[in-house]
Amino acid sequence: MARPTIMLSPDQVREVETLAALLSQDQIADYFGICRNTFRAICARDREVDERCKRGKAKAIAHVANGLLQKARAGDTTSAIFFLKTQAGWRETSQVEHSGTNTLHITREIISPAEQVRARLDRIAERSGAQEERP
Numbered sequence: 001m002a003r004p005t006i007m008l009s010p011d012q013v014r015e016v017e018t019l020a021a022l023l024s025q026d027q028i029a030d031y032f033g034i035c036r037n038t039f040r041a042i043c044a045r046d047r048e049v050d051e052r053c054k055r056g057k058a059k060a061i062a063h064v065a066n067g068l069l070q071k072a073r074a075g076d077t078t079s080a081i082f083f084l085k086t087q088a089g090w091r092e093t094s095q096v097e098h099s100g101t102n103t104l105h106i107t108r109e110i111i112s113p114a115e116q117v118r119a120r121l122d123r124i125a126e127r128s129g130a131q132e133e134r135p
Contacts, residue, residue: 006038008049016049020056021063028053072121080117088120 008016012032019028029039043050071079084090092113 006034006042008032008042008046013046013049013052017052017056017059020053021060025053073125077114077117080121081113084117084120090116090120 016028019031023031025039025043026036029036032039034042043053068079068083072083081090081092
């Protein structure tokens with residue numbers, strides 16, 4: 001005999017969105033007192049539960065990302081570097097330029113990470129300002 005299908009109540013379905021902002025799917029299953037595989041199966045068969053889970057996670061990420069961006073814009077170098085590394089593909093590297101003809105003359109230009117961050121933030125701010133001015 002097959003086990004009965006476990007369904008979440010309407011209140012639990014609504015609660016999934018709030019929980020997903022803070023917990024993983026495994027933790028949500030533990031919160032509801034159901035098997036982790038059962039919760040994943042519920043998400044697979046119930047589109048509303050799956051969408052609420054994704055929406056809750058996305059809202060939390062957006063909230064944290066907004067705070068990070070605000071700190072970066074306010075001059076917090078650590079936040080700016082983290083934001084640029086994760087969102088703009090930025091890496092801290094030395095830039096080396098070689099020049100000359102059959103000589104050993106080498107020019108090495110090192111741009112400090114703080115200067116790179118300032119330049120990137122200025123470009124982002126310029127683009128944001130241009131977008132806000134559009135009708």
